[in-house]
Amino acid sequence: MSPNTADHNPSQSAHSADIPRLRYNAALALDIEQHWQDRWEAEGTFEAPNPAGPLGEPDKVSGRAKLFVLDMFPYPSGSGLHVGHPLGYIATDVYARFKRMTGYNVLHALGYDSFGLPAEQHAIATGVHPRVNTEANVANMRRQLRRLGLGHDARRSVSTTDEDFYRWTQWIFLQVFNSWYDEIEQRARPIAELEQAYADGSIATPNGQPWNEHNKHERRQAIDARRLAYLSEAPVNWCPGLGTILANEEVTADGRSDIGNYPVFKKSMRQWTMRITTYADRLLQDLDRLDWPEPIKLMQRNWIGRSEGARVDFTTPAGILSVFTTRPDTLFGASFMVISPEHPLVDALTTSDNKAAVDAYRIVASSKNQIDRQDDTREKTGVFTGTFATNPVNGQEIPVWVADYVLMGYGTGAIMAVPCGDQRDFQFARRFNLAVPAIQQPPSQWFTAHDLEQQNGDGVDTSTWSEAFVGDGAYINSSSASLSLNGLVEVHEGVKVMNAWLEENDCGLATVNFKLRDWLFSRQRYWGEPFPIVYDEDDQPVSLPDSMLPVLLPQLEDFKPQALDPNDDITDPIPPLARSTQWREVVLDLGDGPKKYRREINVMPQWAGSCWYELRYLDPTNKEFFVDPAVEKYWMGPADGGDGKTGHTGGVDLYVGGVEHAVLHLLYARFWHKVLFDLGHLSSSEPFHRLFNQGYIQAFAYRDPRGQPVTSTDVEERDGTYWHAGEEVQREYGKMGKSLKNIVTPDEMYDEYGADTFRLYEMSSGPLEASRPWNTRDVIGMQRFLQRVWRNMVDEDTGASRVVDTPATPELRKLLHRMIEGIRSDMDGLRFNTAIAKLIELNNALTQEAAATGSTPLEIASPMIQMLAPLCPHMAEELWGRLGHSQTLTFEPFPSFDAQLLIDDTFEYPVQINGKVRSRLVVPTGTDLATVQALVLSDPKVLAALGGQTPKKVVVVPGRMVNLVL
RNA sequence: GCCCGGGUGGCGGAAUGGCAGACGCGGGGGGCUUAAACCCCCCUUCUCUUACAAGGGAGUAUGGGUUCGAGUCCCAUCCCGGGCACCA
Known part of the structure; x- marks a missing residue:
């Protein structure tokens, strides 16, 4: 037994009376998976080195290409995960693991978008403080996701509600607040430069008077009118049902709230607004330089509406x-x-x-x-x-x-x-x-x-x-x-x-x-980032210095928004933070001696944290910067080494998530990123260079004759009809949800099949971008595949290795190399479903050989295990260990193919007559056209099919086929 | 209404303009077994001829077109999904 498997014996809990002691089933998978998850954690296998800063290990970085793979991070909702959620996470993990095996320094992490309405609504429903609730939910999701074996760098798993995190969200807000957009240079600049320009006359003041003739109030007005974050009295989307106002993007076409489906009214209020419209042209133009799906670009173009x-x-x-x-x-x-x-x-x-x-x-x-x-x-x-x-x-x-x-x-x-x-x-x-x-x-x-x-x-x-x-x-x-x-x-x-x-x-x-409107940025809620803003005695907003960050959210007993009738469009909102007079009224010394101030009592919207979280993954513990510039440049700098203004934009190498964020999150995040780029904090001008939208896993649901949903797992199919408790039920197709009684959880899959089988099923059931129904019935196929792989390598009864160092047959060797070629390109193109099909094909051939000879050739076993590693890493690690390796195979090279072995000695030409295949002709590879043509025309089957006619035309496509036209 | 996607076996799905249905599920048959499960092997688009072996025809939503050759490209129509929607 190999050194690393000696200390754990998966057979202990895997046996039962009727099946072989070491049959690869859920119990054995559980042992193997937990062992490797513990080991990866203990060894910090997926901790990616930074070039500088607190996580800097420059020696480990040098000479390696980098790759930043990112998932859209989840809301830690209370109901936990169903099998639809991890689809994208599994895909990015497979891709990241594959890329590690081709030499990349891969950064892959997952944080939590834990502020915002969903968390707060849930907290209100349960009566538990959002922080308590949120942390419990995060813990539960971490547990569920850990069992998947995702190769994440745990050090980088930030939550937007962490004080260390939202300190920087507030800092970024102040960067935006303290900037203006220079229309001539087409970029954001520090507000101090505007004041300078007004003072020296290089920019005319709004009222035309010289700057030194402006009084304090006029100066302030002139400056505030240009800030990228500003207070405006404007008609806003007021949603009494939620007790808050909403961004245009959060209101549905029906004039209701995206969350909760409450009526929304237009109401004039004084609110924080972000001048995203100044970036309309750049947000539009830079789409051309992004590797995004065209439909998503189109949705953004339509939203910007130039x-x-x-x-x-x-x-x-x-x-x-x-x-x-x-x-x-x-x-x-x-x-x-x-x-x-x-x-x-x-x-x-x-x-x-x-x-x-x-x-x-x-x-x-x-x-x-x-x-x-x-x-x-x-x-x-x-x-x-x-x-x-x-x-x-x-x-x-x-x-x-x-x-x-x-x-x-x-x-x-x-x-x-x-x-x-x-x-x-x-x-x-x-x-x-x-x-x-x-x-x-x-x-x-x-x-x-x-x-x-x-x-x-x-x-x-x-x-x-x-x-x-x-x-x-x-x-x-x-x-x-x-x-x-x-x-x-x-x-x-x-x-x-x-x-x-x-x-x-x-x-x-x-x-x-442009159709695009400025972005309404305040919410009358509790569970969000407080603004780093206070109001002075003139009721004017004043930004707090960095040294006063973070502005912590006060602990309130009652954090609920003011309860209003959903149709009450008269009453003004009263944010929860208004209740704490002690927090709201403060005496601060902002450089001109202690004075009384009043804090901003609105909070930032859900989107604030998700506008920049990927940047914090890069340097999660840095106390000095939101991200060290060298670290950002390494992971996200433009690939062509340019300045990001033309050519490559820089940004995350691969961003995977659902299409539902096509406008909101992706537009807001691009906007903030561009502001930070303009101010010189970032080298990348776009946050997400390549975007991929995964499909959804949907599910069937069934309703009884009274229209009530029945538990899907209790429904049986009989000749295309569906029955539950003796009644015929109607099938429908849609999202998984509690109300439809059709939820399947990852935990159920772990218990029944193990994480590797579950991963494989999700990746095999269709192309990543396609939505498809969940079918628990089909999962068994992937379990059987893994069982066959296991059986080809390990004796199920004794645990002895079946792998021997004897050469494979030439046919099997050729198949291996053909499969390596295909799997490499499938993996690179995120086509995991076809990669898995090829692995199964290879294993099926191996099974034949193993059955014939009683053993598995090492020259097949090794590369096969390596190719399985990204998809079902636990089993691959286990088998790798059983081959005598003591190191994780995370960093083993992905197999490469011998091009010589891809060339066959002979080629079989399909011979068509008028486009229908009538015969086949085997010739040595490289046979010239004339010879092929002569052989075809003298082939007895062809002659018979021609029935004495002479073809008008003979088309020979070398290495493809022959077509005779009558 | 406008703009995007997409329609392939019983199901999920494969097919750089070149042998449609890879791979998996389900189904059928056989082997192993006292028996069953597990496992292994074979068959499985439809249809016709046929005892069988074998062979023929049709077939990728529908109708046209381009091409030696179309699931793939073009035109029209139908259906499904998504986005936007009195945007001047």
């Missing part, structure tokens, strides 16, 4: 009314304007005659929930303000209406309506009998399609139209004294000409608009 157009200024009695349009070229067709009910100019534009109607309309609009308001099938509503605006291009007086189909949150909250070319404007015009001037010539097909006689030029008559003409056509009726678009055909030409005219005449400007 559109090019122009601002057009209309004069009204109440002042300038600006609109954003993507089609400034259609300005001649603007026959009315519409402003949102929330538009600040509504009152000023409304004449006294119309005031009652407008006010009534606004009240109705504000009480409508989002779903009603966004239903585009609903008939358009609106009221006239009584005021006219002047169309700058032709001087026409056009009416200004208020309507809720115009949204305050996009553009300027006002539009110029061009009813002939926009379906919404068209509907509105028809509803209220407004003019619909034609400005583009539809093609004849359009008239045909709409059952209309062809209309041309001045004869185009929109009164007969049933809908707007949305398309390209030559401009008509588009001229004034100073400008004419008539005759132009291309939209981009029209836009160009119009934009030039607008700018020249000082009534507009080509501009870009």
